[in-house]
Amino acid sequence: MAIKMIIDTDPGIDDAMALFYAIADPAIDLLALTTVFGNVTTAQATRNALFLLKTAGVDVPVAQGSSQPRKLPAFPPSAHVHGSEGFGTLQVPKQTAQVIPESAQEFLVRMARKHKGELVLCAIGPLTNIAAALDIDPEFCRNLKRIVIMGGSLGAGGNITTAAEANIYHDPHAADFVFRKGCNITLVGLDVTNQVICPRSYFAQLATQSPKLGGLLHKMADFYIDFYETVGKFEGCGMHDPSALIACSTPELFVTEDHKLRVICSGDRSGETVSDQNLAAEAVKVCVGVNISLVKQKFFENVAKLK
Ligand code: RIB
Ligand code: CA
Helix, strand or coil, X not given: CCEEEEEEECCCHHHHHHHHHHHHCCCEEEEEEEECCCCCCHHHHHHHHHHHHHHHCCCCCEEECCCCCCCCCCCCCCHHHHCCCCCCCCCCCCCCCCCCCCCHHHHHHHHHHHCCCCEEXXXXXXXXXXXXXXXXXXXXXXXXXXXXXXXXXXXXXCCCCCCCCHHHHHCHHXXXXXXXXXXXXXXXXXXXXXXXXXXXXXXXXXXXXXXCHHHHHHHHHHHHHHHHHHHXXXXXEECHHHHHHHHHHCHHHEEEEEECEXXXXXXXXXXXXXXXXXXXXXXXXXXXXXXXXHHHHHHHHHHCCCC
């Protein structure tokens, strides 16, 4: 049976890749999207989520989430990475479809209760909505099957600062809170996603197989790869969010280690994820190894089918 899934997202170019992957993979039954700030503002994230669903011809609810971090003031969006509207140079039209009249956090709590023990939450933005859902219902995580999070780094350093990965950096207090709450978490961080790098030619080929949706990703990826080239370490772009989706449906492509995690919440190292075996917290399954070629192949094979 397909995995019942909600994706919490800040679309974002690699979020668009992840969403199209989720739609294409028959092992995933996408129930809804919830939105959060990060790559863009929350209002832009919601508009972008509605745009992606409409473009893909998929009708699932979208619930809008928090517009600023748990304790910190709002950050400017990552326009140099994802473009001023989130999708490179694409101008995203205003959407006529509406969000549901329930906040992301209320919706997540309700859906976790309704699908108790069956729902997988894949969080590919800052963890603000997840922390807020735990504020409403301390049993929230226990009602989920598991949470798969794109975020953090154990040994790979950061991507927004030298120490921090972007999703954790944008709301370190939320991430620290969620990591200590005894949730069944798999963390798909930079230790693995920095290894899954796809060049321009990969997206060009995808566009020939799937001209509409693969073609859209090809256009977006061009902007994203331009940014990666400025970093100088990569020939292509990191498949961060799609890797998290693939870890939901095909966990055997990843090697995990158990770590109790905390997050540094201030100073130069704010947003750094730290393994600390002395913590009174449940261990997180941190991905430390990945079958790079099979992850790339799986993404390609599934998204190439999309019309
Ligand atoms: O560090 C990568 C993560 O930050 C991805 O989720 C990307 O979309 C950005 O939000
Ligand atoms: Ca994201």
